Amino acid sequence: MPLLVTGSIGIDTVKTPYGVSENCLGGSAVYFSMAAGFFSPVRLVGVIGSDCPFDLAKVFADRNVDLTGLEVRQQSKTFRWVGSYYSTMNEAITEKTELNVLDEAPPTVPDAYKDSKFVFLANTAPALQHQLLEQIDKPAFVAADTMNCWIHSHRGDLETLLKRIDCLILNDDEARMLAGTSNLVRAGKKVLDMGPAVVVIKKGESGSIAFSAADEIFILPGYPAAEVKDPTGAGDSFAGGFMGYLAENNKTDFETLKTAIAYGTVVASFTIADFSLAGLSSISRTDIDSRLETLRKLTQF
């Protein structure tokens, strides 16, 4: 099943204890597509400016990613982000953000994409997520990401969105903030009450916990990575592996969701092992499957 993603394409500068990666390719739609492409055809919807130094057709060659939905605006500049990671590297400190083209009208979903059944709305203003979702005919499973600033300042739009999507993927602090409770289990259940049938809460290196409206729970630790060079894109790679596996199997029952979460965890563990896309571009599906079996072995008793 083709999987549609809307999200950012950016020029990132990232500093970690392992070094600096200047002006490298980043953005939620980029990490998501690279991760999801291991599982399912991906349809990318995103926009860049004329200054974008990357040849995305080359980056995504043989990667199962359709770029029909990539819009290049000649009068605009590409989104830029500068961030640093310290100590345990669980959280990025944003040093600079230039929204540029992300501050303009959202891209248009091409007609050929309108029949997409699996949709991922990467983190952006909930009003834009609405606009993008409205352009798709009859999606079967829509997941979205969000972040603290939308929870805080665009709560109305977000609450409406939650009633229209099937799955919300967010991190632990965001879940606590959205639900207004510090207990993560109660937070997960409260977010379910807001609309989505599935809530996946990411906990950085500590893995994730998922809740379904049918009262099912799944908890999985993070993959024990001895080397974390650059955590950028971990969350979007997780979402890519997760949604990619669902789209590949065209199923969204809880057993399939569990395996999808495990795949998301594994794909993210490859992302963080190197800067930018280097961790993902050097592996194959066989590497992913093999690490999934390792993760299974490491967590069973």
Added chain:
Amino acid sequence: MPLLVTGSIGIDTVKTPYGVSENCLGGSAVYFSMAAGFFSPVRLVGVIGSDCPFDLAKVFADRNVDLTGLEVRQQSKTFRWVGSYYSTMNEAITEKTELNVLDEAPPTVPDAYKDSKFVFLANTAPALQHQLLEQIDKPAFVAADTMNCWIHSHRGDLETLLKRIDCLILNDDEARMLAGTSNLVRAGKKVLDMGPAVVVIKKGESGSIAFSAADEIFILPGYPAAEVKDPTGAGDSFAGGFMGYLAENNKTDFETLKTAIAYGTVVASFTIADFSLAGLSSISRTDIDSRLETLRKLTQF
């Protein structure tokens, strides 16, 4: 197999968002014994003052706990601790500590206990842990807990201790501090290099990760508890469930250690559901076994 524990017996006052528990029974040896007693006979070594308001014989009646090693010092006062938990309740803020009897000579291990094969040295000065360990003839499996102040200020004693024990149980921040690295996988392996054959790193609500000198790893999330009233004693209950299961089975191979960690996780989840010992004293082994199966189901994919 009888399991010996050395540790504190205290009078705790604990404040959490759920209320205040004043002058309740606490201490590492108390939580450990209550937890381990579900699995194996426990031999408690500890000391209290004449002011101790608790009838420990009554507390531990029918609990599989031998109190021959309980010393009451008529001229001394019992250890007291006042602490608070806020927000996510992952960490206690110590408001007041009165070491009292814990600042005196350590208790004596009774002759009848000297043949103990399984030993847990709860958190105290490493020099005292040495003194206590020296009183046991030929233990088969010794585990110890430690904390930041000993890692920081008594590192020499601690390093010597690590060469004499089989297993160190500590939390994530302590492991990072001891190993001098922020990556938990590297930290675990570095601590193994210091001596113990097994290192178990606790991560609060996020579960635990264990490493063996034979390069085995096991990771388990925390039990998803919707209600955490008082996290006091979670770590010592974890250690009690863990060591109790090993002693019950008289085995310490990695497969047994994995199940022991799962039992420790489950027992701790009962402890934190209520104040002081209320969570542990209201359950049976059947409740523990049943929750273990739930945890298995929640984590498998």
